[in-house]
Amino acid sequence: MPLPRPSSYPLLRNRPFRLLLLGRTLSLVGDAVIPAALALAVLRATGSSSALAVVLGCAMGPRLLLLPLGGVVADRFNPRTIALTTDLVRCGAQLFVGVELLGGEPRLWHIAAAEAVGGAASAFAMPTLPRLITGTVTAKDRHGANSLFGVVRSSTVLGGPALAGLLIAYAGPGWAFILDAASFAVSACLLSALRLPHAPAPAPAEQRPSLRKDLVEGWHEVRSRDWYWTSLVAHAAWNGAAAVLMTLGPALAVAELGGEGTWIWILQVGAIGLLLGSLLAGRARPRRPVLTANLGLATYALPLGLLAAGAPAPAVIVAYGLAQAGLGFLSPVWETSVQAAIPSAVLARVTSYDWLLSMAAMPLGYVLAPLAASAWGTATPLWIAAVGVGVACAGTAAVPGVRRFTLPPDLPAQGAVGPDAAPAREDDAVRGGDDAVRAG
Known part of the structure; x- marks a missing residue:
């Protein structure tokens, strides 16, 4: 690479x-x-x-x-x-x-x-x-x-x-x-x-709205962009599925895939995949970045499904590396898209809701995975997580804002549109649903 x-x-x-x-x-x-x-x-x-x-x-x-x-x-x-x-x-x-x-x-x-x-x-x-x-x-x-x-x-x-x-x-x-x-x-x-x-300089204290108004404004910025909040649902599903795999995967690797060394290989290849995905994101500039990144996340269904089906260790290892490459690709592409499309005055609030929804799903996965495994067997929560993450991430392709979110083709290869970018034609602005970034 x-x-x-x-x-x-x-x-x-x-x-x-x-x-x-x-x-x-x-x-x-x-x-x-x-x-x-x-x-x-x-x-x-x-x-x-x-x-x-x-x-x-x-x-x-x-x-x-x-x-x-x-x-x-x-x-x-x-x-x-x-x-x-x-x-x-x-x-x-x-x-x-x-x-x-x-x-x-x-x-x-x-x-x-x-x-x-x-x-x-x-x-x-x-x-x-x-x-x-x-x-x-x-x-x-x-x-x-x-x-x-x-x-x-x-x-x-x-x-x-x-x-x-x-x-x-x-x-x-x-x-x-x-x-x-x-x-x-x-x-x-x-x-x-x-x-x-x-x-930009922070607003003077006397011009700042109340804390409640700030929180509501940040949430409105999230809800008003269908490409954003549906992607957050997909990202939350990914984190919940990751918690299921991290909870049940080690025991399965030890008991059925060859021992502790297999689990170490899974994690190590996953880390390599994460790095390769990040390197790829540095070169690639997809025309529809949000859609492409979310489809990459959907690959996390592969290691979950293979574990549930009792696939051999090499297949699980390769699948997990591919899935982590999807995550490595998503992070820079998603962050650039968000920084381009969200006004800088509310960027931190919008980002905080992103982190909140994503991280809240992980404890849920940690709690529910062993309960479901005890009740129905280990394969059941793995299949549920695989279907959930696949449908949630790939399903964002059905959202108009996700499909229409594009970056202008005439920007530099490493560029993005944002509040301080050079003026752009209206039809070239970054679009997400009915929202267009303020350019210029």
């Missing part, structure tokens, strides 16, 4: 974008080692998977509850300031957990409380990234910027487990949290030097 076009690399001469990319990269590297470290640390301390579920719930709960508020805050205030503050909060939370683990007698409620604080901070941090990207690069460079972020995310997913394994084996899980804390500290330092040359 070739690397992204050279036209992506001039972005690295853009100092604000370079600082942003480096800071987010360090944070992603630190975060990539945490899932394995957290699971092992809690299991070592308690020997209970229920305790791990409590800790994970403490991290996820505040994040879900506060995401809409995080979107409002990111739209009202300087996103750089918010991202910097939340990096410092998460640095403190992970440092606390690391010190607790290194102390030798970690207390579960201390870890749970720190993860809850970190989860709350992430609810305010996550909606800032689209505004940080649109604030550091021009409209024509957004697709290149999103593609580079996609490659970075995929690379950390690929290398994170190996780094986590080395840290845990030779230093213990506590040092993984120390590393994550350090990554947030360095990221905060980089953000402190960042300026947003293309970001």
Whole structure:
């Protein structure tokens, strides 16, 4: 697979974008080692998977509850300031957990409380990234910027487990949290030097509407675009299906597909597929980006169906790699489309609803998958998830706005239309249903 076009690399001469990319990269590297470290640390301390579920719930709960508020805050205030503050909060939370683990007698409620604080901070941090990207690069460079972020995310997913394994084996899980804390500290330092040359100034305090009005306005922006809210339903179905596979897949791999090594191969090939999909997104510029990306997500039905049918391990491994490539392709294409079509003044709020709907489906999958497997056998929830994700993602092709959402053919290969793009003819504007992006 070739690397992204050279036209992506001039972005690295853009100092604000370079600082942003480096800071987010360090944070992603630190975060990539945490899932394995957290699971092992809690299991070592308690020997209970229920305790791990409590800790994970403490991290996820505040994040879900506060995401809409995080979107409002990111739209009202300087996103750089918010991202910097939340990096410092998460640095403190992970440092606390690391010190607790290194102390030798970690207390579960201390870890749970720190993860809850970190989860709350992430609810305010996550909606800032689209505004940080649109604030550091021009409209024509957004697709290149999103593609580079996609490659970075995929690379950390690929290398994170190996780094986590080395840290845990030779230093213990506590040092993984120390590393994550350090990554947030360095990221905060980089953000402190960042300026947003293309970001609009926040509205004065006296001109800001009420919190409720801000939340309603953000939700209206979601509902008014049929291509957007139907895609969110599809993305939520994908996340729910992914939770089913992650819950039932390991046991099936161990019992029927050759053991623990098979599951490791599935995850590793999936990580490679994710990276290859991100690289492909850096080169490709589909005429109908939302439709193409959603059809790519529908491939997640393949590994689910093959697992349910008892297919051999190589088929499942290849299918999972293909499905993850679809996810890797979706992320940059979707983000560029959203940044092009959503007014910058409400971008963070709209993004927060995207995250909320997507992440809320995962706990549902985690809970329902084992219950359904106990009642009807493992194959049943896998088939249900396969049909659900296939129909939800491929079914968006029936939505007029999804089919009509296009990018102008005369823009640069890595370009997108947005509020600060050059003026365009009305019939060339990005379209989503009855909505057209304000160009010029």
